[in-house]
Amino acid sequence: MGMQFGIFTVGDVTTDPTTGITPTEHERIKATVAIAKKAEEVGLDVFATGEHHNPPFIASNPTATLAYIGAQTENIILSTSTTLITTTDPVLIAEDYAKIQHLLDGRVDLMMGRGNTGPVYPWFGKDIRQGINLAVENYALLRRLWTETNVDWKGRFRTPLQGYTSTPRPLDGVAPFVWHGSIRSPEIAEQAAYYGDGFFHNHIFWPSSHAAQMVRLYRERFEHYGHGSQDQAIVGLGGQFFMRKNSQDAINEFRPYFDNAPVYGHGPALEDFMEATPLTVGSPQQVIERTLQFHEYVGDYQRQLFLIDHAGLPLKTVLEQLDLYGEILPTLRAEFAKLRKPGVPDAPTHAALVAKAGGPTDTAVYGAGDDATGTTDRDLDDPEVAKVLDGAL
Amino acid sequence: MSTKRIVVVSAGLSVPSSTRLLADMLADATSRAINARGVEVEVEHVELRGLAHALTDNLLTGFPSAELKKAIDAVHRADGVIAVTPVFSASYSGLFKTFFDVLETGVLDGKPVLAAATAGTARHSLVIEHALRPLLAYLHAVVVPTGVFAATEDFAAAGTGAEGDLQKRVDRAAAELAALVGGSTSDAGAAPAVVQRRLVEDEFESPTDFATLLKRASDGPPEY
Numbered sequence: 001m002g003m004q005f006g007i008f009t010v011g012d013v014t015t016d017p018t019t020g021i022t023p024t025e026h027e028r029i030k031a032t033v034a035i036a037k038k039a040e041e042v043g044l045d046v047f048a049t050g051e052h053h054n055p056p057f058i059a060s061n062p063t064a065t066l067a068y069i070g071a072q073t074e075n076i077i078l079s080t081s082t083t084l085i086t087t088t089d090p091v092l093i094a095e096d097y098a099k100i101q102h103l104l105d106g107r108v109d110l111m112m113g114r115g116n117t118g119p120v121y122p123w124f125g126k127d128i129r130q131g132i133n134l135a136v137e138n139y140a141l142l143r144r145l146w147t148e149t150n151v152d153w154k155g156r157f158r159t160p161l162q163g164y165t166s167t168p169r170p171l172d173g174v175a176p177f178v179w180h181g182s183i184r185s186p187e188i189a190e191q192a193a194y195y196g197d198g199f200f201h202n203h204i205f206w207p208s209s210h211a212a213q214m215v216r217l218y219r220e221r222f223e224h225y226g227h228g229s230q231d232q233a234i235v236g237l238g239g240q241f242f243m244r245k246n247s248q249d250a251i252n253e254f255r256p257y258f259d260n261a262p263v264y265g266h267g268p269a270l271e272d273f274m275e276a277t278p279l280t281v282g283s284p285q286q287v288i289e290r291t292l293q294f295h296e297y298v299g300d301y302q303r304q305l306f307l308i309d310h311a312g313l314p315l316k317t318v319l320e321q322l323d324l325y326g327e328i329l330p331t332l333r334a335e336f337a338k339l340r341k342p343g344v345p346d347a348p349t350h351a352a353l354v355a356k357a358g359g360p361t362d363t364a365v366y367g368a369g370d371d372a373t374g375t376t377d378r379d380l381d382d383p384e385v386a387k388v389l390d391g392a393l
Numbered sequence: 394m395s396t397k398r399i400v401v402v403s404a405g406l407s408v409p410s411s412t413r414l415l416a417d418m419l420a421d422a423t424s425r426a427i428n429a430r431g432v433e434v435e436v437e438h439v440e441l442r443g444l445a446h447a448l449t450d451n452l453l454t455g456f457p458s459a460e461l462k463k464a465i466d467a468v469h470r471a472d473g474v475i476a477v478t479p480v481f482s483a484s485y486s487g488l489f490k491t492f493f494d495v496l497e498t499g500v501l502d503g504k505p506v507l508a509a510a511t512a513g514t515a516r517h518s519l520v521i522e523h524a525l526r527p528l529l530a531y532l533h534a535v536v537v538p539t540g541v542f543a544a545t546e547d548f549a550a551a552g553t554g555a556e557g558d559l560q561k562r563v564d565r566a567a568a569e570l571a572a573l574v575g576g577s578t579s580d581a582g583a584a585p586a587v588v589q590r591r592l593v594e595d596e597f598e599s600p601t602d603f604a605t606l607l608k609r610a611s612d613g614p615p616e617y
Contacts (some may be wrong), residue, residue, distance in 0.1 A: 125617070133610035140607065156611050186596040187606055194603035207456055217597055224604075267453035276458065 003336050004347040005329060006046025007039055007322075008081035008238060008305040011059030014312035017260040022312075026202040028058045029065075031315040036069040038319050040076040042326025047080035048305055051088075053120055056262075062094040062269030077349070078104065080232060081202075081238075081305065082113025082181050085142070086134040087124035089158060094166040095143035101171040106350025109177040111200050111236075114185075126157070132187050133157075139180075139191065146175035149365045165365050172360030179227070179236055179303075179347040182214065189214050193253065194231070198348065200236035203294070204307055205264055208278050211237060212297040219299075232345055236295055236303035240279045243324045247282035254281045254319075261311035283326045292335055300340050304332075304348040396433040397574050399423055400471035402464075404441045404478045404489035413440070415543050416477040416508045418560070419509055422567030423475065426576060429545030437471075439464040441488050450492045457495065465496060473505040473535070473574040476525070480512035484524040493528060501532040505573035507566050509541040518542045533587060537569035 009032060015022040023031065029353075036047040047064065052059040058064075066078045084092060090097035095109075100108045113129045117364035121128045137155050144151050145166040154160040170176065182188030183206055192199040199218040201211040219230035227233070242257075251270065252381040258270045260280075273279055291304065306325070309318040346352060354360050401420045401421040405412030416438070424434045441448070447461040457465055468474060478489035491580045493501075510517070521540030539562060547559040601609075 028571050127616070130616070132606070136606050140610075156613055156616055158617050184593060186593065190600050190606060205454065210456075213597055215518050217600060237565035264454050268450040268458070272450075272458070273454075276456070373412060 001045065001347050001349065002305045002340055002344075003280055003301070003333070004045035004077065005325075005332060006077070006079075006303070006305045006332065007028045007035070008048040008050070008079075009020060009035065009059075009307070009309050009326075010050040010081070011052065011057045011210070012262060012310050012383060013056045013058055016264060016312040017256045017273065019314075021314075023315075025058050027315075030137065031309075032058070032065065032071070033069055035240055035318055035322070036071055036078075038100060040073045042322050043329055044322075044325070045116050046077045046079055046231075048079035048304065050081050051084050053084075053123065054117075056084045063100055063112065065101055066108065067103055070100065070107060078108050078109070079179075080110045080163045082115050084115055085112040085138050086114045086131055087116055087121055087126050088138075090138045090142040090145065091158075091161070091164070091166065092143055094284070095168075095330060097176050098146065098166065098168050101176055102168055105145045106164070106171050106174075106354075108350075109348065110146045111181045113177040113181040114188075117183075130157070133186065135188065136191060139178075141174070141296060143195070146170050164285070167364075169365075171350065171365040172354045172357075173363040174350065174357050174360070176220065176350075178351060179234075179381075181218040182212050184214070186214070189218040190221055190231060193218050193227075194225050196222065196225065196227035198234035198236055198302070200305075201238065201298075203238040203278050204240040207276050208294075211278075211294075215298045215301075222391055231299060231341060231343070234345060235298055235301035237298060237301055238278075238293065238305050238307060239294070240277075240307045241287045241290075241321075242281045242308075243287050243328075245282050245283060247286055250281050252281065256314055260368070265311075284324055288328050288331055288335070291332060292339070295336065300344040302345065379391055380386060396435050397427055397472040398435050398437065398467075398470060399473050399475065399570075399574070400437045400439060400473040400488075401442065402439045402468065402477070402492060404486050404492070405487075405511075406442055406475060406479070406488075410479070411543065411545070412477050412529065414480045415509055415511050415541065415563075416475060417453070418563045418574075418617065419475045419477065421509060422560075422563045423507070423570050424496060425562075426571035430571060437467050439467060439492075442494055444492070445488055446542070448488065448495060452491065463493075464472065464492075465500070467497070468504075469500050472508070473570050474501075475507045475509065475570070476529070477509040477511070477613050478525070480510055480517040480520050483517065484520065485510070485528070490528070493532065496532070497592055497597045499533075499590035499592050501534040502589045504534045505537065505570055506534040507537050507539075507541070507570040509543070511543050511544055515546065515594060517545040518544070519538070533590070535573060537566055537585065539566040539569055541566045544582045 012029045039047045049062050051061045052064045060341055064082055097110055097159040114135055118128045135159055141153055150164040151161055168231045169300045179200040180188050180192035190198055201214050203211045217237055221231045224232035242250050242254040245368055256271050259265055280287050291387045401416050414590040420436050427434045444461050447458040451457045484563050501503040506529050508521050510520050521542055526536055541562050543559050
């Protein structure tokens with residue numbers, strides 16, 4: 001698959017400004033599941049949920065959400081937007097996402113983000129001023145936990161580890177693919193490049209020049225660290241649209257949501273914001289044209305996610321947006337495929353990563369022997385064990 | 394000798410405003426003082442009134458409009474800045490402060506700045522000392538010793554040669570700014586050495602390599 005298309009949500013509970021109705025947390029949580037299932041139904045490749053630990057969000061515990069959605073879907077890749085690498089213990093991230101990998105047969109990846117406001121950090125014993133340092137140290141540990149067993153580790157931000165093996169081991173011995181997301185911190189582009197991981201720019205609420213600048217740096221440094229040429233780097237972009245068949249209908253319907261939205265509401269006019277940022281409100285054709293323009297400043301890229309369910313938009317409207325997204329999807333795929341240079345890597349999937357690793361491996365650490373007898377049924381040199389494995393016993 | 398760029402930031406609201414009037418006096422005097430050193434000057438005006446909506450939008454969205462970005466970039470590139478505000482409720486105006494609120498940290502590091510203010514009454518005359526200097530000091534600007542405060546009566550008496558003549562103070566402050574902005578060979582390097590903090594654009598220009606980031610992350614006592 002050359003390029004993946006999908007949606008990402010931040011899980012905000014926001015009053016619908018046109019009706020004054022605020023969904024309950026329960027309604028919003030169930031709506032998130034409905035949106036994800038609909039995303040699969042219309043043919044999207046990726047659904048990503050955010051993570052927040054404060055009102056007005058219902059995006060805590062993303063792993064439960066993803067596992068629940070995963071159990072009710074077949075093909076869609078589930079991801080995060082973002083996983084808080086700053087305040088979440090990397091030991092828990094290693095365990096949780098390896099577990100989901102197994103449950104969903106590899107249909108999961110992650111996007112790392114700092115994504116917290118100042119008051120959130122102390123609830124997890126952290127300090128926002130250490131945001132970059134936390135992201136750097138925690139991720140360095142997380143990688144070791146996925147690639148090594150019996151880890152001895154000592155760092156600055158969590159208690160040391162002695163002989164720790166994270167379980168379960170990643171599915172097929174291959175860690176989930178990781179994207180690093182950041183709006184304007186060059187250090188995170190540097191981090192993604194250093195590891196040869198993916199880089200995702202959220203590409204909403206901010207001028208596209210931010211995305212262009214970050215992606216350019218990531219590509220340059222990806223090459224610098226010897227992972228391949230610049231156009232072999234793995235790039236993802238966000239985006240935001242609101243579509244109706246008739247563009248004026250889209251603008252009229254979306255304006256009150258825009259004017260009252262969290263983050264950017266009560267500020268610039270919709271038209272100014274559309275010009276300054278990648279937000280597109282208009283007809284399906286306009287959304288297609290604007291989306292294709294992203295290619296002009298980031299080059300060939302692997303993943304395009306849109307934010308479509310925030311600012312109090314009711315579930316019914318969001319599902320209609322997904323229907324329209326499904327309708328323009330074949331055109332988006334075809335047009336991006338035409339632009340694509342030969343040799344550009346496909347979007348990452350578990351199967352592709354396993355193939356690249358030379359096939360699946362079992363990295364599990366089995367007990368060396370039971371404490372009482374000192375024997376093990378995994379000792380291949382033991383003729384009795386060999387008989388069991390041969391099916392003779 | 395390269396041309397020196399002076400940017401005049403003024404927050405007057407009416408037309409004509411006494412704030413702009415003072416800004417023009419300071420700009421002219423500074424140009425003369427720099428020219429007297431045999432150096433060319435380019436003066437650019439940033440009138441904050443026209444940017445009022447953009448400034449509020451920037452507070453809410455976190456990024457400047459194209460027009461505001463142009464003004465911010467001008468200040469960033471300037472060799473010297475003249476900052477003039479009307480006094481509102483015993484301090485600089487909210488509009489004036491908002492402009493400095495949206496500047497990225499480090500933009501004014503070591504920047505020579507002449508601070509000036511206007512008011513309807515001379516009783517506000519220490520506003521430069523108790524409001525503007527602390528703000529600009531926090532931003533690591535280098536503020537010239539003479540601040541220029543002008544009340545209504547100062548404009549009336551300007552040019553009369555009377556004691557406390559506004560023009561004299563303007564000329565003195567302008568000479569101080571010209572000395573800091575420098576430009577002639579004799580006082581190249583007159584501007585005090587100030588550590589320039591790294592801006593985001595510097596990081597894009599020459600990124601900190603990952604080995605340094607890793608080392609930096611783990612430097613320091615345990616925080617668990």
